[in-house]
Amino acid sequence: REIGGKMKQLRQYIRQILLTEATNDLEKLVQQFRNRLENYNGWEDDKACFAGTCSSVSEELTQFLISNGVLDAERINGFYLDASDDYEPNMDYWDQEDIWKYNEDIEYGDIPPANHWWVQAQGMIIDVTADQFHPNEESDYRVVIVPIGNRNYD
Numbered sequence: 001r002e003i004g005g006k007m008k009q010l011r012q013y014i015r016q017i018l019l020t021e022a023t024n025d026l027e028k029l030v031q032q033f034r035n036r037l038e039n040y041n042g043w044e045d046d047k048a049c050f051a052g053t054c055s056s057v058s059e060e061l062t063q064f065l066i067s068n069g070v071l072d073a074e075r076i077n078g079f080y081l082d083a084s085d086d087y088e089p090n091m092d093y094w095d096q097e098d099i100w101k102y103n104e105d106i107e108y109g110d111i112p113p114a115n116h117w118w119v120q121a122q123g124m125i126i127d128v129t130a131d132q133f134h135p136n137e138e139s140d141y142r143v144v145i146v147p148i149g150n151r152n153y154d
Helices: 002-041 054-067 096-107
Strands: 074-080 114-121 124-127 144-147
Touching: 002 054, 002 124, 002 144, 054 074, 054 114
Parallel strands: none
Antiparallel strands: 074 114, 114 124, 124 144
16 A cells, blocks of 8 residues: 555656656747747837737747647737836827727726737747737736636636
């Protein structure tokens, strides 16, 4: 019985190591993708260059991850709930009614959730365009990888 218990502990330990390695590999791939994206788009000179690009960038990231063996990568549409107080959405393509509603919410102290796209894979939410919601803090939000179910994503 004692041997069986030790074997179970060993299996759990090995699973944890494999999960950690997978997460590290995922993080390396995502960081590589973001670095290429920044170089191509001149992010160092224009920290707002990814504003409004979450749909297309998440599609590119999904394909990149799948082509690199992360076969469960999928693009998700939902809401980002943690935008900074300084965040101003690009309303160029909004209906006037939506603009009024947004401004009314802001006036009453409510920061409306932002429609957003990200990628989910290996039990994680992967967001490489969250920096658009955090003016003057972009460097802290270049790559966001959090467990699925994180309160900032709905």
